[in-house]
Amino acid sequence: MRSAYIEQMAELNAVLGQMCELAGTAMERSTQALLQADLTVAEEVIGAHEQLTVLSTRAEERAFALLALQAPVAGDLRAIVSGFQIVADIERMGALALHVAKIARRRHPAKALPEEVNGYFAEMGRLAVTMATNAREVLNTQNPEDALKLQDDDDALDDLHRHLFTVLMDREWKHGVAAAVDVTLLGRYYERFSDHAVLIGRRVVFQATGQTPEQFTEV
Amino acid sequence: MRSAYIEQMAELNAVLGQMCELAGTAMERSTQALLQADLTVAEEVIGAHEQLTVLSTRAEERAFALLALQAPVAGDLRAIVSGFQIVADIERMGALALHVAKIARRRHPAKALPEEVNGYFAEMGRLAVTMATNAREVLNTQNPEDALKLQDDDDALDDLHRHLFTVLMDREWKHGVAAAVDVTLLGRYYERFSDHAVLIGRRVVFQATGQTPEQFTEV
Numbered sequence: 142m143r144s145a146y147i148e149q150m151a152e153l154n155a156v157l158g159q160m161c162e163l164a165g166t167a168m169e170r171s172t173q174a175l176l177q178a179d180l181t182v183a184e185e186v187i188g189a190h191e192q193l194t195v196l197s198t199r200a201e202e203r204a205f206a207l208l209a210l211q212a213p214v215a216g217d218l219r220a221i222v223s224g225f226q227i228v229a230d231i232e233r234m235g236a237l238a239l240h241v242a243k244i245a246r247r248r249h250p251a252k253a254l255p256e257e258v259n260g261y262f263a264e265m266g267r268l269a270v271t272m273a274t275n276a277r278e279v280l281n282t283q284n285p286e287d288a289l290k291l292q293d294d295d296d297a298l299d300d301l302h303r304h305l306f307t308v309l310m311d312r313e314w315k316h317g318v319a320a321a322v323d324v325t326l327l328g329r330y331y332e333r334f335s336d337h338a339v340l341i342g343r344r345v346v347f348q349a350t351g352q353t354p355e356q357f358t359e360v
Numbered sequence: 361m362r363s364a365y366i367e368q369m370a371e372l373n374a375v376l377g378q379m380c381e382l383a384g385t386a387m388e389r390s391t392q393a394l395l396q397a398d399l400t401v402a403e404e405v406i407g408a409h410e411q412l413t414v415l416s417t418r419a420e421e422r423a424f425a426l427l428a429l430q431a432p433v434a435g436d437l438r439a440i441v442s443g444f445q446i447v448a449d450i451e452r453m454g455a456l457a458l459h460v461a462k463i464a465r466r467r468h469p470a471k472a473l474p475e476e477v478n479g480y481f482a483e484m485g486r487l488a489v490t491m492a493t494n495a496r497e498v499l500n501t502q503n504p505e506d507a508l509k510l511q512d513d514d515d516a517l518d519d520l521h522r523h524l525f526t527v528l529m530d531r532e533w534k535h536g537v538a539a540a541v542d543v544t545l546l547g548r549y550y551e552r553f554s555d556h557a558v559l560i561g562r563r564v565v566f567q568a569t570g571q572t573p574e575q576f577t578e579v
Contacts, residue, residue, distance in 0.1 A: 208441075209433055222441075306541070310537065318537060319528075322529065
């Protein structure tokens with residue numbers, strides 16, 4: 142019974158890992174579409190989104206099968222419930238990458254971003270993609286220390302996001318209100334994407350140790 | 361066994377209902393703080409947020425107890441898993457109301473909103489609070505038709521949100537970039553709040569009928 146649980150749980154985590162990869166790839170390409178006003182890449186991201194929904198249904202089916210067939214208790218039960226929550230987090234990451242691609246498409250052939258803030262988005266995009274990769278990794282390894290490190294990249298992304306706002310609020314901003322609205326929304330999408338990656342890390346800590354990150358780091 | 365399940369599920373839904381009420385009250389008062397630049401009310405919303413976290417933990421404990429003690433199958437299992445997802449939705453609604461209160465506090469004693477867009481936010485606030493009330497109601501009644509009606513209020517709110525953007529993007533916008541950034545974020549918070557209320561309605565349809573809203577409305 143126990144070995145069947147372990148095997149099925151590994152299968153569930155494998156699907157979650159695939160989902161993270163899709164979400165990370167989507168954010169990578171959305172960022173490319175945004176920075177280069179590349180309509181083809183934006184359309185590809187939008188067209189590929191359906192794959193995430195398919196995997197999401199598959200992951201939930203596996204989690205339900207674990208709940209129904211293995212009659213798990215205590216820690217196992219909590220790990221499976223975390224699985225459902227991780228599905229929701231990755232779905233949201235994919236939706237946020239999709240929002241970025243849609244803004245790139247809406248502004249094409251113009252660039253949505255003024256040149257001045259390109260660097261911020263290139264770096265926020267890089268961090269977001271790294272976080273999706275790391276989330277995938279810790280879903281696989283179930284290493285709680287590595288899972289907690291997702292917080293560091295999130296801190297770096299939040300710093301960039303704050304600096305971006307000082308650029309926007311500066312009286313020297315010359316790009317008008319429409320660009321400011323786009324930059325505000327886009328910044329928010331990257332910030333939320335990385336928040337969800339941090340949540341995945343927190344849930345992995347819980348899956349692996351039965352403790353919240355706060356309890357775990359107190360030890 | 362079955363009657364114990366029904367009783368405990370009703371208790372879980374009662375906690376979820378209380379959570380909806382807290383989230384709705386928070387959004388009502390945040391909107392008031394925003395429109396009137398009322399610091400006291402903003403602080404009250406911020407201080408009350410902790411209550412939602414307490415109820416959230418209680419709701420998750422009840423859902424775990426249902427999973428562990430009742431060894432539920434099929435439909436019951438799906439209803440309990442929906443319970444966890446509803447907890448996450450309401451938590452997010454509370455967090456979004458909190459964001460509104462924090463912007464009101466940050467701009468105090470000034471008003472965050474230019475007079476010109478007050479009407480939009482008054483109406484988006486009214487709709488958002490109505491949706492939280494209706495979400496609470498359908499959690500209690502488990503009426504799938506009423507649960508689906510949450511979509512109508514969301515459509516109305518999305519319309520307002522779209523109009524708000526046309527006001528922002530208008531060349532006549534005279535309130536500068538900083539106000540535009542606030543209005544953009546605030547609009548997004550109301551929109552996401554109502555999205556989560558719709559999701560609760562969808563989950564109630566699933567709890568009550570075992571069908572997705574799409575399957576249910578096809579019948």
